[in-house]
Amino acid sequence: MKNKLKLIIIFVSLIFCFIIFYKGLDKSNTYTPKTNIEKSLPTFKAKDFSLNTYVNSENIFSEENYYIVNIWASWCVPCRKEHPLLMELNKNQSIKLIGLNYKDNLSNAKKFINELGNPYGQILIDKDGTLAVEFGAYGVPESFLIDKNKKIIKKIIGPINKEIIEEIKLIIK
């Protein structure tokens, strides 16, 4: 009886270890952030790119509209790639684009906008990257879709592509 119990305990422990390791094999050891999130919009104060004055987040997101906060920089190659799509998205009346210029040189950033066009209703300067942290971003380019209730409903990691544009259009319809 005792031996049987011992065997059962060993067997159960082995099964338990097997399940843990098997599950661990499937899991990626790199960070994969959740993209379908619902978070409140952070409150912040940031410098306006063109006016060079400070603006409050309440004033930036004051309209009852969908917003896209797009983190970009002139030194970021994928940002250049997604820019034409942002220009296209800007034609949609039910969404407003807010740019967050991340750790960039101001004159280079202006050159970038002059060269490729300005899809943003407003651009904010994030000189040290702390504003991007407020949004929960960890790289560039990154975009956040904000709904009419001022909630972040989607996080887009990496450059925006055509599929994502279609997805956004479906959400804001």
Added chain:
Amino acid sequence: MKTLKFFLIISLSIGSFQLKSEEKNDEFKNRILKNIRCLICQGQSVYDSESDFASSIKLIVNKMIDDGMSEDQVYKFLREKYGDWVIYEPELNKNTYILWLLPLLLFMIGGAIMIKKLNFKN
């Protein structure tokens, strides 16, 4: 001359006291930074990393500590932004009960078995 010596001693001791408290503050900040995972570099803490992400987090943590926030408040802020993964030391909650309690449970079972065996031998 005596007053000069007195002021010299006072200013030196104030200086060393400030230096010590600054050192303590830096140690405290570093301890926090070592417990924050750099999300874009594999296996490195924010303290060890030189990435853009890590440098922004370092700035935020420094500011929060200078503003008088506690270690827990810093972790809470980062957890809200990036989830539990960003902190190396997992919080005790319903998802981590097994993680925290299993070693303790195994230790107790092992201890009980040892005591039982020793008693049996005696």
